[in-house]
Amino acid sequence: MHQFVMDLIFNTLGWIGALLFLFSYFLLITKKWLATSFAFHLCNIIGGIFLSMSTFYDASYPATFVNLVWALIAAYGMYNDQYKKNKLD
Structure with a gap:
């Protein structure tokens, strides 16, 4: 039962x-x-975070890496865009 629940959560x-x-x-x-x-x-x-968690759980490490980097790039984009927006205000 425990394995089923973990699979369900990460899927x-x-x-x-x-x-x-x-x-x-x-x-x-x-x-x-x-x-x-x-x-x-x-x-x-x-x-990116959710897919990273799912792929890490499935031991698909290349996909985990890509999704983590995707999330980091998006976080950088968010920071950069919010910084520019605040600088204009």
Whole structure:
């Protein structure tokens, strides 16, 4: 039972992460969000973290690395965009 619950948790995190990536990309392409929007960055950060957790649990370390770097790039983008925004205010 314990293994089933752990599998369910980490698979759910992976699915949520994947959906966040797709959702944010769709809203970017349809011009509902900008690449500099807080929500776009946040979805990519959370999506990257959730997918990293899921892939690490599955011992897919190259995918874990890519998703962690994705989340870090999104965090840098968020910081950079918020810094520029605050500097203009």
